[in-house]
């Protein structure tokens with residue numbers, strides 16, 4: 001199997017990055033992570049990338065040309081899949097078109113419910129019975145691209161923001177990799 005080169009974008013802790021790195025060590029997993037990009041120089045995920053000798057690009061989103069800087073780097077590494085793993089920055093339509101290949105995102109809700117931020121709080125306030133996560137293709141609408149897969153669980157009366165986050169992220173770590181396997185199933 002010829003693995004695809006992937007780049008993971010992060011802004012924070014990087015637990016999804018960590019699980020992708022770990023799964024990508026399997027020779028049957030369809031991607032190798034060649035580059036990690038972050039807009040946050042303090043992102044904990046940088047440590048995981050360093051421990052695995054994956055190059056890291058820290059971008060300054062105040063710079064007008066930052067998306068061009070990303071594109072240049074991505075071309076250098078012949079990236080054919082971008083995985084947004086807790087990247088808290090909106091990607092422009094121009095970037096999506098210029099990259100022209102697959103971009104996928106993981107979101108901590110059952111889309112189309114609860115797009116955007118503060119999902120766990122909104123899920124609880126809305127008295128939802130179920131919640132979970134969604135892996136979807138990225139288009140120019142916020143959290144609006146085609147769903148690849150979702151995983152869900154029933155919410156208990158005793159759940160709070162912390163427990164919902166913990167349960168959702170546990171599912172995310174499986175969902176992201178399964179979605180990538182699905183994408184390349186017939187390649």
Ligand code: GAR
Nearest residue numbers: 012013014015016017086106107108
């Ligand atoms: C994940 O739960 C992901 O779903 C969420 O950020 C977290 C990152 O965690 N993404 C969004 O909310 C995007 N709208 P991680 O840094 O530990 O992977």
